[in-house]
Amino acid sequence: MMNIMEQHLEHLDSLDQLDTETGSDSDMLALTPAQSGQERKSRRGGRPRSLVWQHFIVSGERTDKSRRFNVCCKSCGIDMVSRLGTMEKHIAFECEKADPDGRVKIQERLAVKSAQIIGHAAKRVKKEGRRKLFEVHERDFERDFAGTTYIPIYVMLPLNTIDENNEVSDPEFLKYDLRALKSVNVDGVMVDCWWGLVEGKAPQHYNWNGYRQLFNIVREAGLKLQVVMSFHQCGGNVGDDTNIPIPSWVLDIGEKNPDIFFTDRQGVRNPECLSWGVDKERVLAGRTGLEIYYDFMRSFRSQFDEFFEDGTITEIEVGLGACGELRYPSYPERHGWKYPGIGEFQVYDKYLQKSLTKAAVQRGHGDWARAPDNAGEYNSRPQDTGFFRDGGDYDSYYGRFFLKWYSQVLIEHGDNVLTLANLAFEGYKIAAKVSGIHWWYKTASHAAELAAGFYNPSNRDGYAPIAEMLAKHKAALNFTCVELRTSSQEEGHPEAMADPEGLVWQVLNAAWDSNISVASENALPCYDRDGYNKILENAKPLKDPDGRHLVAFTYLRLNPTLMEDSNLDEFALFVKRLHGESIH
Numbered sequence: 095m096m097n098i099m100e101q102h103l104e105h106l107d108s109l110d111q112l113d114t115e116t117g118s119d120s121d122m123l124a125l126t127p128a129q130s131g132q133e134r135k136s137r138r139g140g141r142p143r144s145l146v147w148q149h150f151i152v153s154g155e156r157t158d159k160s161r162r163f164n165v166c167c168k169s170c171g172i173d174m175v176s177r178l179g180t181m182e183k184h185i186a187f188e189c190e191k192a193d194p195d196g197r198v199k200i201q202e203r204l205a206v207k208s209a210q211i212i213g214h215a216a217k218r219v220k221k222e223g224r225r226k227l228f229e230v231h232e233r234d235f236e237r238d239f240a241g242t243t244y245i246p247i248y249v250m251l252p253l254n255t256i257d258e259n260n261e262v263s264d265p266e267f268l269k270y271d272l273r274a275l276k277s278v279n280v281d282g283v284m285v286d287c288w289w290g291l292v293e294g295k296a297p298q299h300y301n302w303n304g305y306r307q308l309f310n311i312v313r314e315a316g317l318k319l320q321v322v323m324s325f326h327q328c329g330g331n332v333g334d335d336t337n338i339p340i341p342s343w344v345l346d347i348g349e350k351n352p353d354i355f356f357t358d359r360q361g362v363r364n365p366e367c368l369s370w371g372v373d374k375e376r377v378l379a380g381r382t383g384l385e386i387y388y389d390f391m392r393s394f395r396s397q398f399d400e401f402f403e404d405g406t407i408t409e410i411e412v413g414l415g416a417c418g419e420l421r422y423p424s425y426p427e428r429h430g431w432k433y434p435g436i437g438e439f440q441v442y443d444k445y446l447q448k449s450l451t452k453a454a455v456q457r458g459h460g461d462w463a464r465a466p467d468n469a470g471e472y473n474s475r476p477q478d479t480g481f482f483r484d485g486g487d488y489d490s491y492y493g494r495f496f497l498k499w500y501s502q503v504l505i506e507h508g509d510n511v512l513t514l515a516n517l518a519f520e521g522y523k524i525a526a527k528v529s530g531i532h533w534w535y536k537t538a539s540h541a542a543e544l545a546a547g548f549y550n551p552s553n554r555d556g557y558a559p560i561a562e563m564l565a566k567h568k569a570a571l572n573f574t575c576v577e578l579r580t581s582s583q584e585e586g587h588p589e590a591m592a593d594p595e596g597l598v599w600q601v602l603n604a605a606w607d608s609n610i611s612v613a614s615e616n617a618l619p620c621y622d623r624d625g626y627n628k629i630l631e632n633a634k635p636l637k638d639p640d641g642r643h644l645v646a647f648t649y650l651r652l653n654p655t656l657m658e659d660s661n662l663d664e665f666a667l668f669v670k671r672l673h674g675e676s677i678h
Contacts, residue, residue, distance in 0.1 A: 282318030371445025530575030
C-alpha cells in the first residue's frame with residue numbers, strides 16, 4: 095500500500111515544477127500512471143480500468159509551509175486521507191482496496207464540508223504571491239447510494255404519443271424505446287390522458303381507443319403506468335412541442351361566453367383550461383366544471399378496470415390547472431410572457447369577480463372587490479411595481495385580503511376536484527402536481543409565486559395549506575425543479591433572484607410535515623451527472639433524522655437525445671443509484 099502512496103506523492107510533488115512565473119493556463123491536471131502496463135479489464139462490461147491514479151483528478155492549494163490536494167476517483171468518488179507532517183494530502187487508493195468503514199467516514203466528512211472542492215479538472219493556474227491555486231469545476235461529492243431506499247422511476251412519454259386521430263403515433267418506434275427503458279430497469283412511464291382528444295367531439299362521448307392501444311403496449315413491455323388526467327391544453331407553454339386544444343365543444347361555448355376562461359387585466363382570455371370560477375356554475379352544456387372532471391375520471395376508471403386490477407396503473411395524477419399543475423395560468427408564453435417576468439393575476443372573468451366581491455363584502459370592505467391595479471404586467475420586475483416592491487401593497491391590509499382570497503380559490507378548487515377523484519378512483523393512489531416557481535424567491539414578496547396563486551411571501555408559508563389540503567385526500571404531492579441549482583440560476587439569470595434549492599427545501603418539508611407522500615420531476619431536460627446528483631440529493635436527503643425520501647421520481651422526458659448511447663449510459667447509472675444499487 096505504501097508503494098502506491100509513494101508513487102502518488104511523487105507525482106504530486108512534481109506539480110511543484112509548474113511554471114510560477116508565467117502562471118500559464120492548464121486544461122487538465124490529471125494524475126496518470128507511472129506504468130501503463132498495470133491497466134486491466136473491469137468485471138463490468140469489459141471497460142478498461144487502471145490501477146488507482148489513472149482514474150483520478152487533482153486540485154490543490156499550496157503555500158510556503160503546507161500543501162493540500164484533493165484527489166478524486168472518477169468511478170466511485172472515494173477519498174482516503176493521509177497526514178504527513180505539515181502537509182495534508184487526500185490520496186485516492188484503488189476502489190477495491192478502500193476500507194468500507196473508512197469509506198463511509200470519508201463520505202460523511204466530505205458531504206458536509208461545502209469547502210471541499212471535487213471536480214473534473216483544473217481550469218487554470220494563478221499566481222497569488224507565493225501561492226498557486228489549481229481551480230476545478232466545483233461539484234457535489236458523489237455519495238454511495240448502495241443500500242439506500244428503492245425509489246421507483248417513471249419516464250414521461252412524448253406529448254404527442256397519441257395523435258389527433260386518437261391512435262398511438264408510431265407504435266413500433268415506441269416499442270423500441272420502451273424496450274430500451276426496460277433494459278436500464280426503469281419502472282414505468284407517465285402519459286397525459288388528454289381531455290381534448292378523448293371527449294373532443296361532443297359532451298360525454300369518450301373515445302379511449304388510442305389509450306387502450308398504448309396501455310397494452312406498455313404492459314407488454316413489462317412497465318407500469320402513471321396516468322395524468324390532463325384537463326388542459328397542450329401548446330403555448332415552456333416545453334410544449336405539439337398542440338392539443340381542449341374539446342372543440344367547450345371552445346364553442348367559450349365563443350359565446352368567454353368568461354368560462356381565465357382572463358387577465360387587459361381582458362385577454364386564456365383557453366388553456368377552464369376558470370375555477372365555473373367549478374359550480376352550470377354553464378358547460380348543462381354541466382358544471384366539477385361534473386365534467388368527475389364524469390371524465392369515472393369513465394376512465396370504468397374503461398381501464400383491468401389495468402388497475404393487474405397493477406399496471408399505479409397512480410393517477412389529477413390535472414388541477416395550467417399545464418396540469420395546481421396554479422393559475424399567470425405566465426403564459428402565448429401572451430408574451432418571458433422568463434423571469436412576474437406574470438399577472440388571472441381574476442377578471444365574471445365568475446371569479448363575483449367570488450371576489452362576495453368575499454370583500456363579507457370582510458366588510460366592499461371597496462376591496464377589485465384586483466390590484468399596480469401589479470405590473472407579465473414581464474415586469476417586482477421593484478418596478480407598487481404592489482410587489484419591498485414595502486409594497488402586497489403586505490397592506492388590502493393586499494393581504496386579496497392574496498388570501500386568491501390563494502384560497504386555488505386551494506378550494508384542488509379540494510373539490512380531489513374529492514371527486516377519490517370517488518372515481520377509490521382505493522387507488524392519486525396525486526397532484528405543484529409547479530416550482532423559483533424566480534424572485536429571494537425577494538420579499540415572491541411576486542411570481544403570488545401571481546400563480548401561492549401565497550408565499552417571505553413572512554408566510556404558502557405551501558403548508560396546500561400540503562394540508564392534499565393530506566385531507568391522502569394525495570401525493572408531485573413537485574418540479576428538483577434538478578436545478580441556485581448557483582446555476584445565478585450565473586444564467588442573476589436578475590431573476592431565483593432560488594430553486596430554497597424553494598424545493600420549503601415545499602418538500604411542508605409536505606413531509608403534513609405526512610403526505612412526495613414525488614418529484616425535473617423541470618428542464620437533464621442528461622448530465624451534475625443534474626442527476628442534485629435530484630438524488632433531494633430524493634434521499636443525507637442524514638435526515640426521520641429517514642424521509644421521495645416515493646417516486648418522474649423523468650422529463652423520453653426523446654431521441656435521451657436515447658443516445660452516452661446519455662442512456664449516464665441515465666442507467668442514475669436509475670441504479672435511485673434504486674439503491676451499487677454502480678461499482
